[in-house]
Amino acid sequence: MNGMIIATQFGGPIALRMAIGLAVTVVALAIAGRRLLFIGRLVASGQPDHGRLQNIPGRIQAELSEVIGQRKLFKRHAPGIAHAMTFWGFIVLLFTIIEAYGDLFSRRFAIPFIGHTAVLGFLEDFFSVSILLALATFTIIRIKQSPARRERSSRFYGSHTKAAWFTLFMIAMVIISLLGYRAAQTNVGEFPYGWWAFASHGIGRAFSGLGKTVNGDLVTGFLLLNITVIMYFLVFVTYSKHLHIFMAPLNVVTSRRPRALGALYSTPSMDMEEVSEDTVFGAGHIEDFRWKQLLDLVTCTECGRCQAVCPAWNTGKPLSPKLLIMSLRDNMFESAPRLLAKHTTGGSDSSDSGSSSGTEGGEDAPTLVPDTIEPDVLWSCLTCGACVEECPVDIEHIDTIVDMRRYEVLMESRFPQEAGLMLRNIENQGDPWGMGGSKRTDWTYGLDFEIPVVSGEIPDDIEYLYWVGCAGALDERARKSTQAIARMLNQAGVKFAILGPRESCTGDPARRMGNEYLFQEQAKANIDTLQKAKVKKIVASCPHCFNSISREYPSLGGNFEVIHHSQLLAQLVNEGKLTPGKSFSASITYHDPCYLGRHNRVFDEPRDVLSAMPGVKQIEMQRHKERSFCCGAGGARMWMEESIGKRVNMERTDEALSTGADVVATACPYCLIMIDDAVKANQKEEEVKVMDLSQIVEVSLD
Ligand code: SF4
Ligand code: SF4
Structure with missing residues (x-):
């Protein structure tokens, strides 16, 4: 490169476009930076958390598989592939952003050490086209899942859909302006990549008749448009749910590993022997949340994957894990002046004492329950873990829900009365x-x-x-x-x-x-x-x-x-100490108990036992293994009235019955009771048996 600023034959004065490009960038970076700082301070105002940086290798692995590899998103094929192509595409397109800024200074700019290799040119075009295809996929998904049409059955119900459409538009503009810029370059002899950059050359042909001068102006116009759109998008992202672009890697790397299932999160201050007069158990106000819980709130993408699998939501209850997180996030932003003032003046406990540190919000502060979260929402949760399993950015819904329950039970003595008998x-x-x-x-x-x-x-x-x-x-x-x-x-x-x-x-x-x-x-x-x-x-x-x-x-x-x-x-059975040799001629559908399957990853052993039995034909329900649907007993719901919507055990049993299986098998006494009740309520007990795995194996033993 001969000097930083090189005059150009086409596209207007280089100093002017440099000034415009840099001015837009400086303003956008200032606004976005200020916003990110504000969000960082909000998250930092949360209560101390612990164990968030243990097991560094596991965290790096999670970052690689979940963020870079998009593992959880791939569980759903079309949206997963589309999201992955967009994510990977934007990583590759970072090179085009560097090139665009370089071009502001010199039209012969090349990224040091990489240069204008054919591979880079190809990848940039390949991912530009892939992102456009991904956007088309997202558009189809959003139309098919339109909340206006599908209401509660849409996973986008309650999400900020206008912002989502605008985001798709902005991403399209990034790609269109990029391809326009590159296409125009091919016609003024300034495009550094050969035909490997197939899309740029292809589109360039359409502009070729405009002549070099017009194409030179188009180069400058598209370049400035590209930079302006990217910078505007950057600002927009920091004010929208697309904040997850920045927050997801942080949230994933600080999440409980291997997952926030199994044990509930507990802090040292939940040790009942360390109670003081100031101790606040659980979370009653937004300031009682730990910083990781606040980070969860700003990370939510509003994708609704958690809502789509939640048994409470799917049976007409008011609880949606997504809407719960969004409501708490609204509370957090509304409470920002108070949170930041307390944090700045040292109002929060800075010792590592966990979430319960005696920081009640004050008289005017909205409570989490009932001001932000309705009691019926809070008490609908089955702690089944489907939301945690599904969330692509590792939000820990159950810990947050139970923290609010802890406050209700231990600080306010407010809980469904019928469950009081169980506790006594x-x-x-x-x-x-x-x-x-x-x-x-x-x-x-x-x-x-x-x-x-x-x-x-x-x-x-x-x-x-x-x-x-x-x-x-x-x-x-x-x-x-x-x-x-x-x-x-x-x-x-x-x-x-x-x-x-x-x-x-x-x-x-x-x-x-x-x-x-x-x-x-x-x-x-x-x-x-x-x-x-x-x-x-x-x-x-x-x-x-x-x-x-x-x-x-x-x-x-x-x-x-x-x-x-x-x-x-x-x-x-494996060791030959039990031999299920007698034929058990029946079709069996196995229901995965949440606390055995999703929470503890025991999926295969029960199925292996059934496979070892002669005559058994296993039929899977649509929702099985990681995606199993709760029987309705978890989260102490076994001991609470279920007066809203369809009963969860009926929903699950309907699914089991729809397989046509002769036997519904399970490996949990609570699931057994709940499904058996529902089979009887359906008056199907003569046709369909509900049995524990153990009972089935015993029938088949030699
Ligand atoms: S744990 Fe289960 S019931 Fe509770 S919010 Fe998550 S998906 Fe819904
Ligand atoms: S909590 Fe997770 S799964 Fe649910 S909407 Fe937010 S990002 Fe999506």
């Missing part, structure tokens, strides 16, 4: 039904072998402690599965024992309700019992118990090896 029963009797410990061994009556009940330390020859769970021990239907598991363990020669009356509720429903205090009481008592009994290996038949003991007790000092009965059955 756990507190007083150790189970949600209030039947008491003395009933916990009733299921063993009638078995033709003895099951040791551990009273002191577990004997050395006992391999597993069988954690039966409240439903497994106390519910009539679930007991049948408990007995089947016990008989099969006995048949396979597995030495096991139970705690009997010393077993108590794990605290799962209390925790999902928001009663962290009761959960911790239950958890600590159970950990104490298990540790005193010197238990090492536990088999649990309830996915909720399995999740609590394996995933949540470690943070309270309880570390045990826990296996779910479906995993153990798969292992025993």
